[in-house]
Amino acid sequence: MSAVNDSMVVAHRNLIRMGRIPEMLIFGLIQPIMFVVLFTYVFGGSITVGSSSSTQAYREFLMAGIFAQTVTFATAGAGAGIADDMHKGLIDRFRSLPMARGAVLTGRTLADLVQTALTLVVLAVVALIVGWRTHENIGKVLAGFGLLLLLGYAFSWIGALIGLSVRTPEAATSGGLIWLFPLTFISNAFVDANHLPAFLRHIAEWNPFSATVQACRELFGNLPPGFNASDAWPMQHPVWASLIWSVVIILAFRTLAVRKYRRAAG
């Protein structure tokens, strides 16, 4: 009981903070919006997806990739927030209190989940403005966003572990971002993975990130014309693959992060 309660108290605290530092949310939106605009207008029309090189096909293909990339950036937020709490001595305070283990981290990741949801809403509106459309029923579309949120939540646990492992919030921010670029680019997010060289294609197909992107494209009805999913299991069953990956990441990184938290030295 106290675990839920304590997590909520900490989540509440982080949401209050978020409201008082709105620039965090705003800056978090600039990059994905920039990507939406750049990829749509600069690359749109010159990248072939499936058998189509039309701007509209790429536009719809692209959005799931940008949504997914955006939610993974929660890693940096969670990491920097927790590193900052360590730095300022707040983690020491929490650890000296008779509260549930893990509640500080759970509270943080839940607050990040709220932020991710807000970011997705704004981003979806921008995407609609530049011409993104879904072609499936609302239930499927919402399920797609559900998978995105779950992926974001999973990645914020990776961020929590990073935040506990570095010495400064700045290090947590860069440590939370650097590896996300290869991870999100060697995937199906921005290009049709079928067009990648074989070696990269294999990585892309098994990339946890690709599973969610593929699942969203299916659920949004955004697969380009003439698109043939590869034979790799995650690409054939992307919804399941996405769920499994996210749950595995949460379990693994939550365990590691909570253990680290209990031993954290300020």
Added chain:
Amino acid sequence: MPGAIYAEGLVKTFGDVRALDGVDLDVPEGTVLGLLGPNGAGKTTAVRCLTTLLRPDSGKAVVAGVDVLKQPDAVRRSIGLSGQFAAVDEYLTGRENLHMVGRLYQMRAKEAKARAVELLEQFHLTDAADRPTKTYSGGMRRRLDLAAALVVSPPVMFMDEPTTGLDPRNRQQLWEVIKQLVSGGTTLLLTTQYLEEADHLAHDIAVVDHGRVIAQGTSDQLKARTGGERVEVVVHERDHIRTAAEVLTGFGKGDTTVEEHTRKLIVPVTGGAKLLAEVIRELDGRGIEIDDIALRRPTLDDVFLSLTGHVAEERPEGDGAPGSKQDTRRNTGKDSNEEAAK
């Protein structure tokens, strides 16, 4: 019966550094122990071990009757910790901070709210209660941090350098708060670099250096160990320091300590005012102009200097460096003395 805070043979190493090298402590209920030592002596590590934040490599610790290593959660319910850095959320208001801590001590929302109001009142923060603590002054933040440690009125309190970095007025204010607290029966372990602070607040003082308690007792007991009076001279000309040192050593009962940059010389003596007059005559006779001369009773500074001085001498490579180190330590103590006196 062990006291409210009890430690036996605490050892904690970080790599090659033995931060705690067998620390024994015993703080009777309702008393204040001052853990006094320079930076890096192991004070904070000791507090972290006793407050369940750090697991010692070996040794035993009992706080409020509960084994720290075996039942850390039970210990956390009975302690309050106020750290070296004011650990409050800077974007939350004072009220929100206290409310959060109350909730995490497992209070009901209503109870936590009421307690926050009470504490804000007690620590003169009511006017600032609904401002983010980012806007607070250093002293206000410390007070809030202390209030947060007191949310459940814990029977045992730990304060790690509660007044470091505060100006004299704020330090004085915080001392008053701490005194009130202790008069209410709370057992307190306080770490400090300020000798004056330990002298002022603590019943017992444990001097810590290199991860060990090198002396323990009341302030008077410690002063008695250091011995009698000393003469302090400030010479006008830097060139006269050497000659003045010769003179003083002639009168003294021990070595003369020289602080080059302040042109100050200190020598332990016996003989009181009569001796002081002789020293003045002799210095005058040699044509040494003096800016200041005084006969002083030992302070905790001296205790500290003599105790840590011994440790420094025992270290084989420590011939030159410890002297300068002592100087800075001494000055830190001195400053706080003077500030407190004003």
